[in-house]
Amino acid sequence: MTTDDSVQVRDVDHYFPRAGDEPIKILHGNNLTLKRGEIVIMVGRAGAGKTTLLTLIGALRRVQHGKLEVLGRELGAMNNRQLVEVRRRIGFIFQRHNLFESLTARRNVALGQDSSATGLAARSQLDEILHWDGTIRALFEKRLADLEQGHGPEVERLRGKKLDAKRAGLRAFVADRARIQGLLKEEPFKNDLPRSLLALLGLHERCDNKPNALSGGQRQRVAIARALVNRPDLILADEPTASLDEENGRVVATILKEHAKTNGCTIMLVTHDPQILDIADRIVTMEAGRIISDIDIKQAIEICEFLKQCNVFANLTPEELREVADKMIRESYPAGARVIGQGERGDKFFLIKEGEVEVFVDGESPAHRVRVLGKGDFFGEMALLLDQPRSATVKAVGPVELYALGKEDFNAATEASPPFKEQVRRVYQSPSAFG
Numbered sequence: 528m529t530t531d532d533s534v535q536v537r538d539v540d541h542y543f544p545r546a547g548d549e550p551i552k553i554l555h556g557n558n559l560t561l562k563r564g565e566i567v568i569m570v571g572r573a574g575a576g577k578t579t580l581l582t583l584i585g586a587l588r589r590v591q592h593g594k595l596e597v598l599g600r601e602l603g604a605m606n607n608r609q610l611v612e613v614r615r616r617i618g619f620i621f622q623r624h625n626l627f628e629s630l631t632a633r634r635n636v637a638l639g640q641d642s643s644a645t646g647l648a649a650r651s652q653l654d655e656i657l658h659w660d661g662t663i664r665a666l667f668e669k670r671l672a673d674l675e676q677g678h679g680p681e682v683e684r685l686r687g688k689k690l691d692a693k694r695a696g697l698r699a700f701v702a703d704r705a706r707i708q709g710l711l712k713e714e715p716f717k718n719d720l721p722r723s724l725l726a727l728l729g730l731h732e733r734c735d736n737k738p739n740a741l742s743g744g745q746r747q748r749v750a751i752a753r754a755l756v757n758r759p760d761l762i763l764a765d766e767p768t769a770s771l772d773e774e775n776g777r778v779v780a781t782i783l784k785e786h787a788k789t790n791g792c793t794i795m796l797v798t799h800d801p802q803i804l805d806i807a808d809r810i811v812t813m814e815a816g817r818i819i820s821d822i823d824i825k826q827a828i829e830i831c832e833f834l835k836q837c838n839v840f841a842n843l844t845p846e847e848l849r850e851v852a853d854k855m856i857r858e859s860y861p862a863g864a865r866v867i868g869q870g871e872r873g874d875k876f877f878l879i880k881e882g883e884v885e886v887f888v889d890g891e892s893p894a895h896r897v898r899v900l901g902k903g904d905f906f907g908e909m910a911l912l913l914d915q916p917r918s919a920t921v922k923a924v925g926p927v928e929l930y931a932l933g934k935e936d937f938n939a940a941t942e943a944s945p946p947f948k949e950q951v952r953r954v955y956q957s958p959s960a961f962g
């Protein structure tokens with residue numbers, strides 16, 4: 528675990544007891560690292576094990592097998608008091624909100640407040656809240672301007688009456704946010720962190736209500752305010768936008784993203800809400816108790832951009848491109864290293880992320896160098912496609928970062944898209960193809 532890591536899950540299994548039977552294994556050898564400030568979204572079918580993994584990371588369950596380090600502490604070796612200390616640094620937003628029914632919304636939020644927080648820290652957090660509010664307003668004003676001017680993705684999605692209703696709804700929402708901004712700037716709100724957080728989440732009129740007088744979505748927002756009030760280092764959220772309408776879902780997504788950015792807070796959330804996916808740095812998929820994919824979004828977008836420029840991939844739909852990108856794995860080579868050797872069996876296709884490689888045919892002296900490839904270029908497809916030995920040797924000029932796609936995944940992509948295969952064959956005829 529480096530100082531940049533907030534969470535490290537190593538070979539974690541988990542069992543649940545069964546009456547009169549052997550315990551049942553729910554999690555199987557999971558590995559995951561969350562870096563500081565990262566937003567990781569976990570998706571997967573019901574019963575895949577997402578909540579179990581989340582509660583293990585949150586020190587709400589005992590680690591049975593494997594190793595779990597959270598915020599620099601190894602959970603397996605801790606006593607209950609130490610586990611409580613770790614939990615204090617975590618903000619939890621869980622589906623069963625765990626609010627105290629006898630306390631008002633404001634008091635529920637205040638409970639999450641660290642009593643050692645100084646007035647100065649609280650004031651700087653109030654400034655942060657004003658900053659988040661500015662970000663939220665800018666986002667909604669832009670959406671409204673797009674709708675009024677008749678462009679943007681929402682206009683394409685909605686037609687006629689639906690579009691008119693959306694415009695009217697959004698106008699009212701933006702006007703309400705202006706009111707919230709006014710409240711946030713008032714003195715009473717300035718000195719009261721829980722109240723300000725609730726106002727930011729659109730609950731300014733609900734601060735003094737007890738949970739039983741709140742809707743599911745309002746209770747959810749109280750739980751979110753409570754998770755944020757102590758400026759946690761890690762937030763664990765299970766369906767944080769599940770009972771919220773689209774607008775409030777976006778407010779919550781924006782606040783979480785801003786919190787990660789301003790405080791370096793790591794956020795791991797389980798969601799089925801597609802509109803929240805765009806705040807993720809990574810998307811982790813679980814299936815039957817196992818993490819089956821872990822995708823770095825920035826990297827996937829970069830790979831798609833590269834793939835689009837390769838002739839051989841030009842025919843794939845964005846969805847097919849994304850599927851290919853998701854399967855590519857990063858590899859690093861030092862200066863002078865041989866990436867592939869002429870005559871060897873081909874097992875991978877490569878895209879160059881950073882650096883340059885030299886291509887040699889029938890020898891490795893300068894006289895045999897036929898080409899230098901750089902960022903965004905690709906090689907290695909011919910041997911895979913034709914099931915023949917490598918036709919060239921490729922060596923790193925300086926340190927090189929590559930994205931590699933295994934033979935099976937490459938073949939699956941070519942099988943799935945006949946025109947793509949055709950193109951590969953055509954490119955194969957051209958002198959620019961190597962490997």
Ligand SMILES: Nc1ncnc2c1ncn2[C@@H]1O[C@H](COP(=O)(O)OP(=O)(O)OP(=O)(O)O)[C@@H](O)[C@H]1O
Nearest residue numbers: 543544553571572573574575576577578579580813
């Ligand atoms: N306390 C428990 N005792 C026994 N089995 C449990 C317990 N909690 C969860 N399970 C089982 O473990 C499996 C994983 O459950 P988990 O809640 O982690 O899944 P999930 O991916 O979060 O699902 P969902 O999306 O429905 O919340 C399920 O088969 C569930 O029935």
